[in-house]
Amino acid sequence: MALPVVQSATNAFAVLQDGRVRTAGYGWGDDSSAVTAQLQDGVSEIAATPYAFAAIKTDGSVVAWGHPSLGGDCRSLPLLRRVRCLKSNQCAFAAIMMDGSLGAFGHAQWGGTSPVVDxxxxxxxxxxxxxxxxxxxxxxxxxxxxxxxxxxxxxxxxxxxxxxxxxxxxxxxxxxxxxxxxxxxxxxxxxxxxxxxxxxxxxxxxxxxxxxxxxxxxxxxxx
Incomplete structure (x- = not known):
């Protein structure tokens, strides 16, 4: 059994172990019930803002939960399908895709809208x-x-x-x-x-x- 990887929001925790994510605590991010099925297996990495979590799966897709305006919702970005890594700040996530392109989600003023890179x-x-x-x-x-x-x-x-x-x-x-x-x-x-x-x-x-x-x-x- 692999050692657990823990990420924390302000009052919530996400624990990644053997491809599965469990959440605990209270406040934004503690309740992952809306995406539970997607977090049962195949998760390779998790990241957090103080208000939300995001997980990269082995197929490169991203699952997010928590405050929907502060990084907890990435459904508006259908291109987040081949993500290599995630970086977070206080209210947003930024992603590097497998092809080297850029994506972001969360609060727009905090970087949740990425620039166009040719x-x-x-x-x-x-x-x-x-x-x-x-x-x-x-x-x-x-x-x-x-x-x-x-x-x-x-x-x-x-x-x-x-x-x-x-x-x-x-x-x-x-x-x-x-x-x-x-x-x-x-x-x-x-x-x-x-x-x-x-x-x-x-x-x-x-x-x-x-x-x-x-x-x-x-x-x-x-x-």
């Missing part, structure tokens, strides 16, 4: 990161696309010219950081705010700060 031109989505209210993704051409609340990193129009050749993307609860191949780190969050830090070789994220390692071995914290 896979043929920009390449496939490689990875997604999330602040509490926005998403950012690296594309195969090493550019960045963002969506969600502008004051949590969802708007990059004012700094798009700096976000090229990105090799690593990180996120705290309210800011994103993109590391370029030339060792320049670009950080952004609130509207029209941007920090550029040179000579960076590594970056890790916590809840409120980035831990930045420079090529000379120096370490600094960036809020």
């Amino acid at each position: 896979v043929a031109i920009q390449g496939r989505i490689k990875a997604i990161q999330a602040t509490s209210s926005a998403f950012a993704a690296i594309l195969a051409n090493r550019s960045i696309v963002t969506w969600g609340r502008p004051d949590f990193g969802g708007d990059i129009e004012y700094l798009r010219h700096t976000l090229y050749d990105v090799v690593c993307l990180s996120a705290t609860s309210n800011r994103f950081a993109a590391l370029r191949s030339d060792k320049e780190l670009i950080c952004w969050g609130t509207v029209n705010s941007c920090w550029q830090i040179e000579d960076v070789v590594s970056v890790k994220s916590g809840q409120r700060f980035f831990l930045v390692v420079h090529s000379d071995g120096e370490v600094s914290l960036v809020p």
Whole structure:
């Protein structure tokens, strides 16, 4: 028997074990009765917002339950049939499909409506990161696309010219950081705010700060 995987919403839990999901608690997400039949077998991964849960099945389909406007309903997205991974923030989920395309569901202002990405031109989505209210993704051409609340990193129009050749993307609860191949780190969050830090070789994220390692071995914290 496999070890259980547990995800938690605000006052509810979802437990994945041997392909089956069980729920407990009280509040949004504790009652999965509407999708019980779909959660009995074949579940490979679960994710959570504070108000909802989503499960990926082995066939790539997605099952969601909880608050219907905050990630608990994905029925309006029939294209969620070949999902590779899910990322969540406070009120929405973002999905990378098997073909590298993008999907999202949940509260629209928090990133529940995904941008249009031309896979043929920009390449496939490689990875997604999330602040509490926005998403950012690296594309195969090493550019960045963002969506969600502008004051949590969802708007990059004012700094798009700096976000090229990105090799690593990180996120705290309210800011994103993109590391370029030339060792320049670009950080952004609130509207029209941007920090550029040179000579960076590594970056890790916590809840409120980035831990930045420079090529000379120096370490600094960036809020």
